[in-house]
Amino acid sequence: MALLEVEGLTRHFGGVRAVGNLSFTVGEGEIVGLIGPNGAGKTTVFNLITGFLRPSAGQIRLDGASVVGLRPHAVTKRGIARTFQIVKPFLGLSVKENVTLAAFLRHPARRDAEAAALEVLQTLGLGPKSDGLASELTLADQKRLEMAKALATGPRLILLDEPMGGLDASELLVASSIVQQIRKAGVTVILVEHVMKAIMRISDRVVVIHHGEKIAEGPPARIVQDPNVIAAYFGKRAS
Amino acid sequence: MRRLGPWLLGVAALAAVPLFVRTSFFLHVCILVFMWTLLGAAWNVLGGFAGQVSFGHAALFGVGSYATIILYLKAGIAPWWGIPLGGVAAAAVSMPIGLLCFRLRGPYFSLSTLAMAEIVRVVALNWEWATNGPVGFLITALPPLRILGREVNWESKEPFYAVAAILALMALVSTALLKRSRLGAYLAAIREDEDGAEAVGIDTVRSKVLTLALSAFLAGLGGGFYAFYFRYVDPDTVLGIGLSIEMVLIAIVGGLGTLGGPFIGALFLTTIGEAVRERIQVGHLIFYGLFMMLVIRFLPEGIWGRAYRFLARRQAGVPRHGAA
Secondary structure, X not given: OOOEEEEEEEEEEOOEEEEEEEEEEEOOOOEEEEEOOOOOOHHHHHHHHOOOOOOOEEEEEEOOEEOOOOOHHHHHHHOEEEOOOOOOOOOOOEHHHHHHHHHOOOOOOHHHHHHHHHHHHHHOOOHHHOOXXXXXXXXXXXXXXXXXXXXXXXXXXXXXXXXXXXXXXXXXXXXXXXXXXXXXXXXXXXXXXXXHHHHHHHOOEEEEEEOOEEEEEEOHHHHOOOHHHHHXXXXXXXX | OOOHHHHHHHHHXXXXXXXXXXXXXHHHHHHHHHHHHHHHHHHHHHHHXXXXXXXXXXXXXXXXXXXXXXXXXXXXXXXXXXXXXXXXXHHHHHHHHHHHHOXXXXXXXXXXXXXXXXXXXXXXXXXXXXXXXXXXXXXXXXXXXXXXXXXXXXXXXXXHHHHHHXXXXXXXXXXXXXXXXXXXXXXXXXXXXXXXXXXXXXXXXXXXXXXXXXXXXXXXXXXXXXXXXXXXXXXXXXXXXXXXXXHHHHHHHHOOOXXXXXXXXXXXXXXXXXXXXXXXXXXXXXXXXXXXXXXHHHOOOOHHHHHHHHHHHHOOOOOOOOOO
């Protein structure tokens, strides 16, 4: 059985259909890329899966159990963590406290939570900065902090919303190695990303959506050749 | 716990004040400072720690006042039982208010609390069967009480001084405990980013409703004490918007989200207010406003917030950002 099953997922905003009848599955241990042109509905899909939005129709199951209708904190508790495209660090708190707050979910005692937080921070290379304020981090580090917080909740599945957006070439390398590290740690990954090169290199499988519908799915090498995908990104050639 | 010494010293000094100072005006100002410390702390729990700015705390204060005075006048329950029951009543009333208002965020939340408080005031004004309407309630005599074999003299200020000091201390201790708790940490996350807090698994609604209940309990104690001390309660004095605003001012002037802030804010504003009130009726609010502007302009983290940072910087090894 797949870890995550999305079935007929639909969401309307008034008369606009942001996501329509979307179905896909993610297997345990996979890295799946979710791509599509601007406004395709990628972030909406994340918001639906994590409970920030309620689906108009459709089913979302983690390990066979529906997570539809749960509030975001409850979805996180079930084992789905996420990052935000526009990072949401707790700016006025220290880096360590940011991650400790997330670790409280699995470690009710502060001492245990802090230990777990430090471990995650070491793994992601933020150890030396853990005493500083979150507001003092660079964008690249804030994106890393975002991942650290998600990981500290002890997820089985992590949804990364553009963890590489706005990063320079060397930061990109670090970010993609972090994503691979996350998978190595036994966490399944869904990745929304605009940086094609990165997503094609690290994803096992790619799901392409356009106007909220799935237009292609498969291994990266095949996706880049797919005429539907090319049309969605570059427009159809006038005949 | 190394900071326990100065605290104990402070408490001892507080307890000794009425032994040496017998001017009733001075004791009256002290009593008001304690009452406003309690109220500032009540507001600060929700507004400072959780970042949920309420303009409606007068409703909670008023419910506490009415509960205490009605329990005494109609059921004969002495105010020293009535005050905590007033806190409980306020906490109970806060639950439905919270469930309604917490659907909204930021300024919309604040406005909804303001509307809620006005609704409570108008209800109190018109529901004559329960509240006596605009006439209100008056306590003509407090019940006799003997402590350590001595009759308590309700016409003196000392017993009220003691009760107010205990309530204020209790408020400060409970906020300190809250701040150290897991809920306290959650509140900081909610204050910084509510979606971010949900995303890491924090039940933000539950945390906010619990915090509001604590805040309401403290505000209700303050209201109960008010009824006990002033012996008179009517809708405009215990449910007016002015009360809500004064709680906000005290918390901000003292230092949002700090432990000592409410006491410092109450100390400054009450002293100024009472000094001015001698000459100009309700003029104190003008000075509150002026003071507030000065603080926001020059000490945005509040008097206590700034003082604490200053002290922390001078003591090496104390983390720069560990708030008071």
